[in-house]
Amino acid sequence: MNTTKISSLVAISVFGIASAASANIITNGDFEAGTGIDADGWSELSGPVGFVGRSDSMPFSGTYAAYMSFDHINNSAAGAAYFMEQNQPVGSITAGESYDLSFQAKVDSTSFVGMDTFVQILWLDQDGSDGGGVRGELLTSLIGLGINESYQEFSLDGLVAAAGADSFLLRFQISAGAVPDIANGLYVDDISLSQVPAPASAALFGLGGLLVNRRRR
Numbered sequence: 001m002n003t004t005k006i007s008s009l010v011a012i013s014v015f016g017i018a019s020a021a022s023a024n025i026i027t028n029g030d031f032e033a034g035t036g037i038d039a040d041g042w043s044e045l046s047g048p049v050g051f052v053g054r055s056d057s058m059p060f061s062g063t064y065a066a067y068m069s070f071d072h073i074n075n076s077a078a079g080a081a082y083f084m085e086q087n088q089p090v091g092s093i094t095a096g097e098s099y100d101l102s103f104q105a106k107v108d109s110t111s112f113v114g115m116d117t118f119v120q121i122l123w124l125d126q127d128g129s130d131g132g133g134v135r136g137e138l139l140t141s142l143i144g145l146g147i148n149e150s151y152q153e154f155s156l157d158g159l160v161a162a163a164g165a166d167s168f169l170l171r172f173q174i175s176a177g178a179v180p181d182i183a184n185g186l187y188v189d190d191i192s193l194s195q196v197p198a199p200a201s202a203a204l205f206g207l208g209g210l211l212v213n214r215r216r217r
Contacts, residue, residue, distance in 0.1 A: 022194045022195065022197060023194060023195075024192045024193065024194055025088065025092055025093070025099075025193045025194065025195070026086065026088075026170065026191050026192060026193050027040070027041035027086060027088075028040045028041040028042065029103075029190060029191035029192055030061065030062050030064070030189060030190050030191075031054040031059075031062075031064040031065055031066050031189065032062050032063060032064055034054055034064070036053075037053030037054055037055070038053060038054070039053070039054040039064070039066065039084070041086055042054075042066070042084050042085065042086050043084070043085050043086070043087070044083075044084050045081070045082065045083050045084075045085075046082055047070060047078065047080025047081065047082050047176070048075075048076075048078045048080060049070055049071050049072065049075035049076065049078055049080070050068070050069050050070035050071060050080070050082045050176075051067065051068070051069045051082075051185075052067075052068050052069075052082045052083065052084060053066075053067065053084075054066055054067070055067035055187070058106075058187055059187075059189055060104040060151045060187070060189035060190055061104075061189060061190055062189075064189075065104075065187045065188060065189035066084045066172060066187065066188040066189065067185060067186070067187050068082040068083060068084060068172065068173070068174045068185065068186045068188075069082065069108070069174065069183070069184065069185030069186070070082055070115075070174065070176045070182075070183060070184065070185075071183040072114075072176065072179060072180055072181060072182045072183060073181055073182070073183045074183075077178045077179055077180040077181075077182075078178060079175075079176060079177045079178040079179075080175070080176060081173055081174075081175045082173065082174050082175070082176075083171050083172060083173035083174070084171070084172050084188070085169055085170060085171035085172070086169070086170050086171075087124075087167070087168075087169045088167050088168055088169070088170075089126070089167055090126045090127045090166045090167050091166060091167070092166075092167045092168065093123070093161045093165060093166070093167060093168055093195075094161060094195075095123075095135075095161050095162065095163050095164055095165045095166065096160065096161060096163060097160070097161055097195055097196070098158050098159065098160050098161075098195070098196040099158075099159045099160075099161065099193055099194065099195055099196060100155065100156070100157045100158070100159070100192075100193070100194055100196055101119075101121070101155070101156040101157075101159060101170075101191075101192070101193050102153060102154065102155045102156075102190075102191075102192050103119070103153070103154055103172075103188055103189070103190060103191040103192070104151045104152065104153055104154075104188070104189045104190045105142060105147055105151065105152070105154055105172075105186065105187060105188045105189070106147065106148065106149055106150055106151045106152070106186075106187050107142075107147055107148065107149060107184055107185065107186055107187070108149070108183075108184050108185040108186075109149065109183075109184050110148050110149060111182070111184070112143050112184070113179065113182055114176060114177045114179030114182045115174065115175060115176045115177065115179075115182065115184055116141055116143055116174075116175050117141070117142045117143060117147065117172075117173065117174045117175070117184075117186050118139055118140060118141055118142060118171075118172070118173045118175070119139075119140050119142060119154075119156070119170075119171070119172055119173075120137070120138065120139045120140070120169075120170070120171040120172075120173065121137070121138045121159065121168055121169070121170055121171075122134050122136075122137050122168060122169040122171075123135045123136040123137070123161050123162035123165035123167075123168050124165055124166070124167045124168055124169060125164050125165055125166055125167075126166060126167045127166055129164075129166070130163075130164030130165075131164065135162035135163060135164045135165040136161075136162025136163075136165065138156070138159060140156065142154070142186070147186075151187070151189070157196075158196065168193075170191075170193065172186065172188045174186040
């Protein structure tokens with residue numbers, strides 16, 4: 001086998017490894033699958049004066065996005081949380097490995113009086129092999145990240161799955177206090193959670209490139 005064939009095989013093999021490592025773990029992250037307002041793979045919790053579900057009013061791409069909202073202008077000012085979440089099964093992640101989370105999001109209004117909006121990951125031990133329950137948590141305010149009335153991509157990179165975790169719960173949430181005359185909504189679309197390629201894979205990718213370049217020279 002000549003150097004050109006070896007280089008090509010290395011590049012193809014490494015590309016396959018990198019692609020597998022970066023596959024999206026989230027189910028139905030674009031919210032296209034479902035029936036009516038119910039998105040497949042997601043659970044919804046709605047408070048007394050709001051909406052939670054998939055919506056076709058303002059998706060970032062495709063036909064649907066997730067939408068969570070509350071209305072204290074036309075309804076009573078009842079404090080509550082409105083969220084959509086996805087609980088992945090045992091084996092969906094590996095403890096100690098790093099993951100990148102990205103998504104598109106926007107709000108109806110940047111008037112944030114009496115409310116906040118979050119993205120949250122709970123690293124879980126669902127098979128009970130390390131004591132069970134929540135092994136770690138990430139809670140990030142989207143207001144703190146600069147969310148506004150236009151879609152933008154948010155990226156939380158290098159999230160390390162907690163020791164003892166075998167799975168996770170991902171939640172997007174908008175919360176309102178018992179404050180009158182406020183209303184807002186959160187859109188989320190195109191969610192991806194992928195494992196960061198292992199250093200060995202990155203090194204192999206570099207080796208493949210060197211072999212190709214060497215052959216060209």
